[in-house]
Amino acid sequence: MTDTATPRDTAHGVEIVLDDVVKRYPGQDAAAVDGVSMTIPAGETVVFVGPSGCGKTTTMRMINRLIEPSSGRITIGGRDALSIDPDELRRGIGYSIQQAGLFPHLTVAKNVGTVPGLIGWDRRRIADRTDEMLDLVGLDPATYRDRYPRQLSGGQQQRVGVARALAADPPVLLMDEPFGAVDPITRGLLQDELMRLQSELGKTIVFVTHDFNEAVKIGDRIAVLGSQSHIMQYDTPEAILANPANEMVAGFVGADASLKQLTLSRVRDVRLLDCPTAHEDGSVNEMRRALLADSRQWGLILDARDRPVRWVSPAHLATVDSLHDVGNPVGEILSVQSTLQDALEALLAESSASTVVTGMRGEYVGLITIDTLVENLRQLRDDHAADHHTAPAPDPTAATGTGGAHRAPEDPAR
Numbered sequence: 001m002t003d004t005a006t007p008r009d010t011a012h013g014v015e016i017v018l019d020d021v022v023k024r025y026p027g028q029d030a031a032a033v034d035g036v037s038m039t040i041p042a043g044e045t046v047v048f049v050g051p052s053g054c055g056k057t058t059t060m061r062m063i064n065r066l067i068e069p070s071s072g073r074i075t076i077g078g079r080d081a082l083s084i085d086p087d088e089l090r091r092g093i094g095y096s097i098q099q100a101g102l103f104p105h106l107t108v109a110k111n112v113g114t115v116p117g118l119i120g121w122d123r124r125r126i127a128d129r130t131d132e133m134l135d136l137v138g139l140d141p142a143t144y145r146d147r148y149p150r151q152l153s154g155g156q157q158q159r160v161g162v163a164r165a166l167a168a169d170p171p172v173l174l175m176d177e178p179f180g181a182v183d184p185i186t187r188g189l190l191q192d193e194l195m196r197l198q199s200e201l202g203k204t205i206v207f208v209t210h211d212f213n214e215a216v217k218i219g220d221r222i223a224v225l226g227s228q229s230h231i232m233q234y235d236t237p238e239a240i241l242a243n244p245a246n247e248m249v250a251g252f253v254g255a256d257a258s259l260k261q262l263t264l265s266r267v268r269d270v271r272l273l274d275c276p277t278a279h280e281d282g283s284v285n286e287m288r289r290a291l292l293a294d295s296r297q298w299g300l301i302l303d304a305r306d307r308p309v310r311w312v313s314p315a316h317l318a319t320v321d322s323l324h325d326v327g328n329p330v331g332e333i334l335s336v337q338s339t340l341q342d343a344l345e346a347l348l349a350e351s352s353a354s355t356v357v358t359g360m361r362g363e364y365v366g367l368i369t370i371d372t373l374v375e376n377l378r379q380l381r382d383d384h385a386a387d388h389h390t391a392p393a394p395d396p397t398a399a400t401g402t403g404g405a406h407r408a409p410e411d412p413a414r
């Protein structure tokens, strides 16, 4: 790595191999981990899920030797982890845990700069890297670098935890329930952030969670672990949802497997609807005409930066001569990055048939409707039915993510 390491000039992930790894805690009859063997491909996010006490954390911590294996072999990027000095090993592996595990008496900057400091970077380089990492996880360095952890929200602490884990640009990141202690909305945002980061950084990430939805959302592969870390199934989320290997995995997947498939698709993958739009200083008459010509008769007022601010109908425009301050405020907004599961929750929360979607800068890009979600689920089901019946190659014109027939949304501003 160079002095000018940036997120785009980064150490890529390396393969991790566990070969018949066993952990026996002193005084315990049964092994906590009983001979786990698996290959974690370079640059992928692999999620361990399984019931409490099944050995997820023990398995993960043996990779950076916070827990020493009793027997077996672990290689990281082809190097035998057991032959590397444990301190050196740990400095090369990012580690992020629930409630962030920040040092309470150190500032955010000092927390993020811990490992670079330990490996001897000079002050200037550490300061630059700290700011770069804070920026990367969505925290303004000038605002946050001198704060203490207690002066941050839970979600902000988790972001600092991720920034700290990434600071020395390790090829491997271990994350033990990193978002377990934050509210569901913040958790969803942090998951989105992690996925965005990972698409830029391409690290090898091992992630432990209790939450199967989280595993489906962020995992390239999921290892469903049973007692003593026995691997029940190790496959892509799509394959596990479509075809659980046994009763236990089916129990984890749950009866709502097809709804969980909504977590696999993103709003950007489906066809969005459009509606009439006008800027606040636009013409009332033109907007009225556009609404009357549109089957839904609802449109959006955008601000100067194209961000949606209010819904309007012809009734709103009957007696006004300006588009400023007219209409109903836009409620839930989805981003193109949101999953279809997020979309379903937003649609249900709004009790409306369509929700506004914005792009990376918050600009209006379209509407998503309940029908889009129903169509997506139908398509996934058809695809999996085809997979199971050794059917001929699927019709390329029937690709998922094309939306489908849409009925006009009902009152979207309700």
Ligand SMILES: Nc1ncnc2c1ncn2[C@@H]1O[C@H](COP(=O)(O)OP(=O)(O)OP(=O)(O)O)[C@@H](O)[C@H]1O
Binding pocket: 025, 026, 028, 032, 050, 051, 052, 053, 054, 055, 056, 057, 058, 059, 210
């Ligand atoms: N230091 C220890 N000494 C003795 N037994 C331990 C120790 N740490 C964990 N165990 C036991 O090993 C087993 C696996 O624990 P581990 O924490 O790895 O499970 P887990 O799947 O991560 O659990 P959870 O989801 O509840 O965090 C459990 O039965 C636990 O009681």
